[in-house]
Amino acid sequence: MIWTVRFTPEAERQADALDPPIRRRIALRLAEMAADPRAAANVKALKGGDRYRLRVGDWRVIYSLHDDVLLVLVLRIGHRSDVYR
Numbered sequence: 001m002i003w004t005v006r007f008t009p010e011a012e013r014q015a016d017a018l019d020p021p022i023r024r025r026i027a028l029r030l031a032e033m034a035a036d037p038r039a040a041a042n043v044k045a046l047k048g049g050d051r052y053r054l055r056v057g058d059w060r061v062i063y064s065l066h067d068d069v070l071l072v073l074v075l076r077i078g079h080r081s082d083v084y085r
Contacts, residue, residue, distance in 0.1 A: 026081055051063065058079055
């Protein structure tokens, strides 16, 4: 079962601001993760809610899951030093 990956407007702006090689790495990891977003490599559930993070090198992708429609909603993309703020 493949999940659909969608971006919030903020996450889309953050992705567009990344260098092309980093953007490609993140896009590739998101495509791999769409098969099973909870059990993919380098995925961790965040405390205090229904959010998860995907680690791609020094970059983090924060997302939430909507099980009823098989949707991965990407909320933020950023460097590990400031993505959690």
